[in-house]
Amino acid sequence: MEMPKSFLSSALFDLVSDVDFTEMMPSTPVPAPAEPQSADCDGPYQDLTSIRELDLSAARASDFYASPASASGGKPRRKRVISSVQRQAANVRERKRMFSLNEAFDRLRRKVPTFAYEKRLSRIETLRLAIVYISFMTDILEKH
């Protein structure tokens, strides 16, 4: 996405005046986003394909049982107890979900204006800057 040069002039500074850039602009150049470190398992995202290999057939209905009652209401509520295989599968799904969430954050990062030397925006910074950016663009559209 190409940003109009004029936008990158003073208007940008007006735009983000309520954004604390002192937080967002370190004095040093930024290394590439750090590779996720290996966790005690297989490491981030590394295992996303392995969900296919998970032997989900090992999970059976007998892995579940009914709990006596829920804490609220007294109405008996099923407590789901899952097998380790199902837990593993749920973990993989959660990893995939977070991966797609982060992909969306990356796409959003590329859409909001930043300086080339600027450190990679965190997720919260990305959201806040996107809000400011959208507000700014909306203002422009409404005035013309």
Next chain:
DNA sequence: TAGGCCATCTGGTCCT
């Protein structure tokens, strides 16, 4: 070393 950020795991709840 403290604080921020992030990945991952986990259990609870919602939804199909």
Next chain:
DNA sequence: AGGACCAGATGGCCTA
């Protein structure tokens, strides 16, 4: 029943 979503906990890495 089971997947999606969510929030809390935990631990590792990085920077000031």
